[in-house]
Structure formats: C-alpha cells, structure tokens
Amino acid sequence: MTRDPAQPRYDWTLDEVEALFALPFTELVFRAAEVHRRWFDPTEVQISQLLSVKTGGCPENCGYCSQSQHFDTGVPASKLMDVDAVLAEAAKAKDGGAQRFCMGAAWRDLKDRDLPKVSAMISGVKAMGLETCVTLGMLKPDQAVALKDAGLDYYNHNLDTGPDYYASVVSTRTYQDRLDTLTAVRDAGISTCCGGIVGMGETRRDRAGLLHALATLPAHPDSLPINDLMPIKGTPLGGSEPLDGLEFVRTIAVARLVCPKSVVRLSAGREHMSRETQALCFLAGANSMFVGGKLLTTKNPELDQDARLFADLGLKPMGEGAQAPVALAAAE
Secondary structure, eight states, X not given: OOOOTTSOOSOOOHHHHHHHHTSOHHHHHHXXXXXXXXXXXXXXXXXXXXXXXXXXXXXXXXXXXXXXXXXXXXXXXXXXXXXXXXXXXXXXXXXXXXXXEEEEEOOSBOOGGGHXXXXXXXHHHXXXXXXXXXXXXXXXXXXXXXXXXXXXXXXXXXXXXXTTTGXXXXXXXXXXXXXXXXXXXHHTXXXXXXXXEEOSSOOHHHHHHHHXXXXXXXXXOSEEEEEEOOOOTTSXXXXXXXXXXXXXXXXXXXXXXXXXXXXXXXXXXXXXSOHHHHHHHHHTTOOEEEOSSXXXXXXXXXXXXXXXXXXXXXXXXXXXXXXXXXXXXXXX
C-alpha cells in the first residue's frame, strides 16, 4: 500500500528526516509546498504578537538567552507586569492586526503564587477575541488544568534543539523535563506550541534531530515555531556563525513535510532575514509569523515593513475577517 505523503506520520526515523534535508533545494521546496496546500490556504498567514510579561533574572543557563541570570547581557530583572498593563498591550496588538497574543515570563517554572495573576491575564486577553498563548517554563499537571480553565489556547514550550546537541545549549533543564511539560499541556487539553532554534552551531543532523523529535511526539505540535538565532552579546552563543539562508528555508520545508498539519511559524530572526528569504519560507510551508518591533528582548521587523511584505507577496491573515498587519503611519 502506497503511503500518502501529505498524511501525518509518527514513525519517522532520524535518517529519513536527514535525507529530506539532502534533497535538491527546488525538489524539497516543491514537495513541501504540495503538502502545505493539502492542509492550508498558501496565501494565508496566522499573525501573532509576543509580550514579555516578566523579563530577566531566569535561573536557567540557556546559552542563547539574554534573560539568564548566568550571563551579563545588560537585561535587568523585572517583576511580573500588572494585569491591566498586559491587557493594554494586548489591545494594541489586536489593533495592529494580531490574531494571537503570546505572553512570556522568564521563569524556570510557574509558581503557584503567580497562577491567579497569570490566569487573569489569559482571561482578559481571551475576552478581547484574541487567541491566547503563554510560555512560563515548566508546568505541573494541575497548573496546566488551571490555565486551561482560564481560557488558555496554546502553551509554548520549545525543545530548543535535537537531543544529541541539547547539552551544548543548556544544562539546568533536561530534555525529559521539556517532554514532561508537553505531556501535562496535552493532557489538560491545551494546544501545544513547540519548536526550536537553529543557528546555534549545530550540524544539519542536529537540526534533523530536532524535527525528528517533534515529528515523533504523541501528537504533532499544533504550532511549530522555528527560530533563527539572534546572537546576544554576553551569552555563550553570542558569537555563533549565522545560518545560511537557504539552510533555514530547508528547515522550514522539512518541518512542513514531517508535521504537515502544524502551523509552522517564522519566529525570531526575521530581523536579519531578507524579504526574499522570508518569501521562500512562505513558499516552503511557513504560515505564521510574529509581528511587532520586539520579541521578548530582541528586535523584530516593524509593522509597516510587514504590511509591505504582505502586500507585495499577496498574503492575507489566516481566518475569515482577519486584519492584515497595519502600517505604523496608519495605526497612529
């Protein structure tokens, strides 16, 4: 019986995933585009905006992160934002065309004392008609249930990289810790947002290892962010060599092939990507992106740049009646 290449698989081998990376570039992108069209409108892109609701002072030692207390990056630690301030930012994001509002806190794990305040943020954003997403570190099962009850749609918890390269990136949290949190999220009925970062000095096989790990989860991520490292001075990975643009596009294409029904997001790194590279990513199966001038502590293209990109590529926001990114001049 012939296997339908557009149907999700959960039995990929690492060698199979690496072999996809090795395909001729045009063939790889063509295959990914075909699969993308099977499940999605290729002209639609889901638009998200991200806010750091608690910045800096994180006890983890993730080698890419400006918010770790282990590194001198000039990012001061702050307290958890007030609920009203977060909701004001969410309203601005919605006015700018965002469909999903993501809230990130620089924590190793969510503390029970902060759960009521975070839940109020989620409920308030949900009441605006936005999809809700948070990234708060590790979760216990009962905390995941509480977040679901507050109206949480997505929980972001990235694997970061492939399991064989993981120890080169972080040592304060294990790969299994990450998998356990994803299990708690799925068991609570929350959609998973899970991907990783490329350009951290890893090999192509390590990138294949990340996508293999995602493709063999009990359920593929509902949202799959691929971040291109934004090197931060003062972090161990601050001097990393940039990943070749075509290799990044290959990563997007392979992600689309091994997780065909996932919404594949262009996340960090668009600030240093050309318009042409981003266009190839959309051709290869990316159908989500962050908008707004900042992602937690790193730069992101401004709304007016994204409005022009959408217009020039003929893209539209995902979902009926959704609003395209608004140029800053029009929004002010």
